[in-house]
Amino acid sequence: MGKQCVVLVTFPSCQLLDIAGPLDVFEAATRVVPRACYQTVIVSVNGGPVSSTSGLSLTTTPIASVRSPIDTLVIVGGDGTAEASHDADLLRHVRRLASRANRVTAVCTGAFVLAATGLLDKHRAVTHWEWCDLLQHMYPEVTVESEPIYVRDGNVWTSAGVTAGIDLALALVAEDHGNAAANRVARQLVVYLRRSGGQAQYSIPLAAQSIDDGHLLTSILSWVVDHLDSNLTVNALANRAHLSQRQFSRVFTAHVGTTPARYIEALRIEAARRLLETTTKPMEAIAAACGFGTPETMNRAFRRRTNTTPTGHRKHFGMCDGLGGSDERVAVM
DNA sequence: ATATCTCCCCGCCAAA
DNA sequence: TCTTTGGCGGGGAGAT
Numbered sequence: 001m002g003k004q005c006v007v008l009v010t011f012p013s014c015q016l017l018d019i020a021g022p023l024d025v026f027e028a029a030t031r032v033v034p035r036a037c038y039q040t041v042i043v044s045v046n047g048g049p050v051s052s053t054s055g056l057s058l059t060t061t062p063i064a065s066v067r068s069p070i071d072t073l074v075i076v077g078g079d080g081t082a083e084a085s086h087d088a089d090l091l092r093h094v095r096r097l098a099s100r101a102n103r104v105t106a107v108c109t110g111a112f113v114l115a116a117t118g119l120l121d122k123h124r125a126v127t128h129w130e131w132c133d134l135l136q137h138m139y140p141e142v143t144v145e146s147e148p149i150y151v152r153d154g155n156v157w158t159s160a161g162v163t164a165g166i167d168l169a170l171a172l173v174a175e176d177h178g179n180a181a182a183n184r185v186a187r188q189l190v191v192y193l194r195r196s197g198g199q200a201q202y203s204i205p206l207a208a209q210s211i212d213d214g215h216l217l218t219s220i221l222s223w224v225v226d227h228l229d230s231n232l233t234v235n236a237l238a239n240r241a242h243l244s245q246r247q248f249s250r251v252f253t254a255h256v257g258t259t260p261a262r263y264i265e266a267l268r269i270e271a272a273r274r275l276l277e278t279t280t281k282p283m284e285a286i287a288a289a290c291g292f293g294t295p296e297t298m299n300r301a302f303r304r305r306t307n308t309t310p311t312g313h314r315k316h317f318g319m320c321d322g323l324g325g326s327d328e329r330v331a332v333m
Numbered sequence: 334a335t336a337t338c339t340c341c342c343c344g345c346c347a348a349a
Numbered sequence: 350t351c352t353t354t355g356g357c358g359g360g361g362a363g364a365t
Binding site for chain 1: 354
Binding site for chain 1: 339340341342343
């Protein structure tokens with residue numbers, strides 16, 4: 001796959017996260033996915049500095065100067081969309097770029113700008129939950145859905161509120177380079193909650209999503225987190241999936257981006273960490289609850305994957321010793 | 334600390 | 350022929 005040009009369209013009072021989220025996803029993808037190469041450019045009607053709602057100002061290039069073929073066009077959201085959707089210049093340029101782009105997308109209230117160009121007509125779309133009704137009212141031609149985190153209709157993709165832009169961008173990466181690649185990116189960014197377009201957000205790290213198929217694995221993955229103390233050898237899981245070990249391993253790795261055993265161990269560690277942080281159970285009990293044969297096994301896994309020990313982790317993040325729980329995370333996979 | 338045993342993972346080939 | 354699947358074997362890591 002060659003270079004893919006991603007154009008992010010901004011305007012005064014846009015939402016910083018709408019830009020930063022996808023931007024970082026594409027950047028990370030380029031870094032950690034071997035064949036991915038996204039080139040991003042941030043544009044506005046006049047170019048130059050554009051201030052976001054948070055006050056931070058962006059350097060942009062004039063939208064008229066975009067010449068190269070466009071892979072993905074991203075319209076960001078923010079307070080400024082109300083005004084932007086009446087900016088004839090902007091709309092004209094968006095239409096022009098959209099006609100040359102493989103994919104046209106909007107994050108959050110960016111959908112309003114897209115709708116104003118007419119590009120959303122006859123398409124299913126979503127926006128920030130707070131604005132779905134208004135969008136539908138203003139643009140009856142658009143089929144507004146309010147549930148999903150993001151919606152794909154042909155080559156038009158829209159996403160719900162701000163951070164859903166990250167999920168949207170991950171979905172785009174998944175389309176280009178596969179689920180495993182998207183998961184790798186998510187992990188890289190420590191978005192340990194990659195959400196499916198569907199809606200339900202899973203409480204499992206990177207687990208039960210999978211944009212297209214995967215129902216096979218999805219059910220197993222979600223079953224697994226509640227049965228960490230069971231026998232979760234590759235063999236056992238393969239049986240559950242009615243596949244040979246060999247095939248199961250292959251399918252698993254392709255979809256999840258990690259080998260079965262590694263993934264299971266990561267889940268176990270994460271579960272153990274939570275118990276260490278939030279309970280005062282003895283190591284013995286925690287190890288057993290998380291599926292480690294012995295506390296010693298848990299110890300080694302801990303050492304290998306983090307740079308602490310269970311005891312050390314409890315000292316830092318545990319309940320005793322002052323400071324209650326903590327939001328800090330240690331990368332685990 | 335060591336030895337033995339188990340499981341994982343991946344390349345390779347053959348069958349479907 | 351091309352793709353998917355299953356089985357085998359071994360190197361190697363880790364568990365007991």
